[in-house]
Amino acid sequence: MKKFNFVEQLPTYLSDKYEKQYFLIFSIIVAGRNAKMATEKTWELLKWVLPDETPFQYLQGQSLICLLQKAKIGQYNRIKRAIQDAIELDVETCTLQQLESCHGIGPKTSRFFILNTRKNAQCAVLDTHILKWLDKQIGWYTDIPKTTPSATKYLKLEQHAIRLMNKQYPNMSLAQADFEIWKSYSIK
Numbered sequence: 001m002k003k004f005n006f007v008e009q010l011p012t013y014l015s016d017k018y019e020k021q022y023f024l025i026f027s028i029i030v031a032g033r034n035a036k037m038a039t040e041k042t043w044e045l046l047k048w049v050l051p052d053e054t055p056f057q058y059l060q061g062q063s064l065i066c067l068l069q070k071a072k073i074g075q076y077n078r079i080k081r082a083i084q085d086a087i088e089l090d091v092e093t094c095t096l097q098q099l100e101s102c103h104g105i106g107p108k109t110s111r112f113f114i115l116n117t118r119k120n121a122q123c124a125v126l127d128t129h130i131l132k133w134l135d136k137q138i139g140w141y142t143d144i145p146k147t148t149p150s151a152t153k154y155l156k157l158e159q160h161a162i163r164l165m166n167k168q169y170p171n172m173s174l175a176q177a178d179f180e181i182w183k184s185y186s187i188k
Contacts, residue, residue: 020091020117021055022046027113028082028105029073044071056087078104091117107154115175124161125178126154129185137164 025046030038045067049058059067064083068076085102099110111123124130126148135144138160149157162174169177 017091018054021087023117024086024089024091024113025055025059025083027109028079028086030112031104031106031109032075041071041073045073059083059087096123106148107151107158108148111158115178120173122162122174124158124165124174126157126161127182129182130161130178131157132185133181134161134164137168 022042026038026042029042029045033041046055046058049055064080065076068079073079082102082104086099086105089098089102096107096110096114099105099113100107108125108127112125112127115121115123115125126134128147131144131146131148134157138144142160144157145153148154165174165177165181169180172180
């Protein structure tokens, strides 16, 4: 089983099905958590995946709640339900709407997954680093929340973020721009 370090690896475009399945599990686990800790917890959960199986195949053949508890992931019911729903999706073609139909996956998690698994994805992950950056860019113009906003406000702010990221980082994908902004705020 290959161990991924998404804290250092992103925004490498994740191209194969195996990586995308692993990353979707990570995306679910990292919601509301530190990326470094979520990387370790995802590894603890998936380290026994055999070379001839995918993360989804492995999880389908196990007692998911027991694996989550053994890895000490926490938020067991939310994560269990989200993973159970997510492993029914095709990670190659699933849409934002399909991702958000999974229990516990909202606009931020769905966009985080899509942004890092689809070339030239046109979405923004309104995490705290992007919200702080947006506040610096347009805070005088509108109230930027400190935490991820509700769905309605999310869509409106997302459009501002995409426009400003494309303007400020014209030679980068939105995933690369997001990562650059994240690095500048994670150091502080």
